[in-house]
Amino acid sequence: MKTKGVQKHYYFMLLPGMVWLILFSIVPMAGIVMAFENYNPGQGLFHSEWVGMDNFKYMFQLNDSKTVIINTFVISIGKIVFNLLIPLIFAILLNELRSLRYKKIVQTVVYLPHFLSWVIMATIVIGIFGYYGVVNTVIKSFGMDPKLFMADARIFRQIVIGTDVWKEFGYNAIIYLAALTGVNLNLYEAAAIDGAGRWQSIRNITLPALATTVVLLGVLSLGNVLNAGFDQVYNLYNPLVYSTGDILDTWVYRLGLQNLQFSLATAAGLFKSVISFVLIFISYRLAYRYADYTVF
DSSP states (O other): HHHHHOOOOHHHHHHHHHHHHHHIIGGGGGGGGGGEEOOOTTTTTTSSEOTHHHHHHHHHHHHHHHHEEEEHHHHHHHHHHHHHHHHHHHHHHHHHHOHHHHHHHHHHHGGOOOOOOHHHHHHHHHHHSTTTHHHHHHHHTTTTTOOGGGHHHHHHHHHHHHHHHHHHHHHHOOOOOHHTSSSHHHHHHHHHTTTOOHHHHHHIIIIHHHHHHHHHHHHHHHGGTOOOOHHHHHHOOGGGGGGHOOOOOHHHHHHIIIIHHHHHHHHHHHHHHHHHHHHHHHHHHHHHHOOOOOOO
16 A cells, blocks of 8 residues: 555656646647648638648659758768767767866866857857858958858858767767776776787777767667757758758748748658658667667
């Protein structure tokens, strides 16, 4: 009886989260119907004309859809790759520091950008790369003409990927640093006795110890291939860089809320959700196979 009473308290603690999940995640899923309708707000959700798969066919006929899908894949894959490599390199270098005080200072400084929203970060990035920003100020000091970095479609993807890595690499390195705490220090001492240098110790001890973590994070990242970062892109992009910077999320936002094409926007959002679900399923299967990681 006592156990049942304790469980009841847990259920009450769970209740607010379940209510939030139902109201904001499950109930809105009724709106998926719009993807198969010629939605008319005056007729309502369940009385609009049913068109089946016409919205999806029309979506794939648009040149914009092909462009945003390519942009989404390129930006998200770039983020995945560099958000694996840069934190790994940083964690290894930080692990090699002998001064604990200096290590803590560096960790604190590089962690800070993670806790800033993209509204704030975008202001900083524009302040750096804008026409009157720091970079152009330096360029003008050498007698060269300033450049419109934020309006140059050729480098916009690089700016998006680079600034995302800058924001997140310090925080992402925590996982690698945690994995390094499990490495037996006697291995490094034995390697030093055998005459191994720092690079040899990193190559033969540190990197093999992190290999499983890298594989696991890389595999789990597959589920985010279509998540290129709406907050970041929306706060940084402009019509001049749509050709390389427009992604699925920003395209859906413009279709639905600015152009009022609710059915087409819902179809694009549903397409993204289905592909993401399949990728997440595949990523967890691969994680179980190659890293012995399970969720359930």
